[in-house]
Amino acid sequence: MVSRVVFGRGSFNQLSDILSPKRLNVKAPFIYLVDDVFKGNAWLTSRISLAYADQVIFISADEEPKTSQVDQLVEQIILSHKDRPSGIIGIGGGTILDLAKAVAIMLTNPGESKDYQGWDLVKTPAIYHVGVPTISGTGAEVSRTTVLTGPEKKLGINSDYTPFDQVILDPELTKDVPKDQWFFTGMDCYIHCVESLKGTYLNAFSQSYGEKAYDLCKEIFIDGDGSKEELQDKLMMASWHGGMSIAYSQVGAAHAMSYGLGYLLGTKHGIGNCIVFDHLEEFYPEGVALFKEMKEKHNIEIPQGICSQLSDDEFDIMIDVALGLEPLWENAIGKNWKKTITREKLKALYQKM
Ligand code: NAD
Numbered sequence: 001m002v003s004r005v006v007f008g009r010g011s012f013n014q015l016s017d018i019l020s021p022k023r024l025n026v027k028a029p030f031i032y033l034v035d036d037v038f039k040g041n042a043w044l045t046s047r048i049s050l051a052y053a054d055q056v057i058f059i060s061a062d063e064e065p066k067t068s069q070v071d072q073l074v075e076q077i078i079l080s081h082k083d084r085p086s087g088i089i090g091i092g093g094g095t096i097l098d099l100a101k102a103v104a105i106m107l108t109n110p111g112e113s114k115d116y117q118g119w120d121l122v123k124t125p126a127i128y129h130v131g132v133p134t135i136s137g138t139g140a141e142v143s144r145t146t147v148l149t150g151p152e153k154k155l156g157i158n159s160d161y162t163p164f165d166q167v168i169l170d171p172e173l174t175k176d177v178p179k180d181q182w183f184f185t186g187m188d189c190y191i192h193c194v195e196s197l198k199g200t201y202l203n204a205f206s207q208s209y210g211e212k213a214y215d216l217c218k219e220i221f222i223d224g225d226g227s228k229e230e231l232q233d234k235l236m237m238a239s240w241h242g243g244m245s246i247a248y249s250q251v252g253a254a255h256a257m258s259y260g261l262g263y264l265l266g267t268k269h270g271i272g273n274c275i276v277f278d279h280l281e282e283f284y285p286e287g288v289a290l291f292k293e294m295k296e297k298h299n300i301e302i303p304q305g306i307c308s309q310l311s312d313d314e315f316d317i318m319i320d321v322a323l324g325l326e327p328l329w330e331n332a333i334g335k336n337w338k339k340t341i342t343r344e345k346l347k348a349l350y351q352k353m
């Protein structure tokens with residue numbers, strides 16, 4: 001679990017106080033990986049105080065993190081500094097938070113990041129890393145994984161060393177998120193809750209967090225219960241609780257199929273989940289009905305026909321990725337999932353999207 005967390009509007013101002021005791025020496029910099037949407041945004045960047053060899057690296061979130069990108073960043077950091085960094089600080093959405101976690105791990109572990117995609121393959125603790133989410137929903141700020149696209153698979157580095165050492169939850173940082181993106185990333189949280197609560201892996205730990213996050217999502221996306229600021233606060237906590245819920249269970253059918261879209265077409269996680277979830281009423285009847293209500297209420301158009309031009313080989317690639325995520329199907333359907341989740345079944349579903 002994340003060992004330290006602060007919450008509150010304006011809590012981002014505490015960043016330098018939080019970091020200063022963690023500086024190892026003047027040659028060991030803090031490296032800030034910041035979403036490039038904040039480039040030139042003095043409101044945010046003026047609060048990052050740099051000393052000695054500290055460095056800000058702006059990173060585009062247009063594409064989701066790749067193992068090659070992680071390896072390249074690690075090399076760049078090693079080559080441009082005399083000492084190993086004192087810490088890595090990720091400021092952005094799931095894309096940047098996952099990059100920060102992966103870079104922190106790969107600065108202390110040999111080889112390439114693709115070698116660590118899987119469960120508990122990391123042997124050496126990562127360097128100190130801090131997460132500052134600027135959009136809410138993925139739960140990447142709290143989770144034990146960093147999802148990376150590698151040469152062979154889209155799979156997380158799941159390990160005890162992956163979670164952040166410190167998280168700063170400042171809902172004010174989410175104030176300028178565009179509406180569609182707010183919905184898509186918010187729905188990632190909602191879908192985490194449905195998949196966790198309706199999954200066969202459910203247990204009291206996951207249920208307690210999942211129910212809270214589910215209720216918060218209803219307050220936010222159905223009732224609109226609160227001021228703009230209150231809704232930002234609630235979504236940040238829903239994301240946290242949704243992430244905690246899947247930490248001790250699993251995601252399900254929507255994530256498995258969305259990973260297929262992401263791998264083949266580069267469809268981003270939030271929107272990909274929405275494209276898939278829209279067609280999963282047979283697995284999650286109530287969850288999908290409520291999702292459709294949320295979509296209507298906020299006038300969100302989900303892209304249609306993204307699979308209409310695909311070849312049989314391309315369908316096969318997506319189906320291979322989706323079927324490879326066995327724990328997700330086992331959670332969604334149960335131990336005998338292979339009886340019903342056939343290649344034909346998945347192809348028919350993808351053809352609707
Ligand atoms: P994202 O990080 O890709 O950001 C989406 C868009 O919002 C980007 O264009 C970004 O620049 C913009 N943005 C972010 N903050 C903003 C702000 N405050 N103001 C204006 N624009 C802002 O999106 P995401 O949905 O947060 O993350 C998706 C990624 O998270 C995927 O790579 C996915 O695999 C990963 N993920 C990880 C976990 C995990 O547990 N590690 C869980 C779910 C998803």
Ligand code: ZN
Nearest residue numbers: 138188192255
């Ligand atoms: Zn997700």
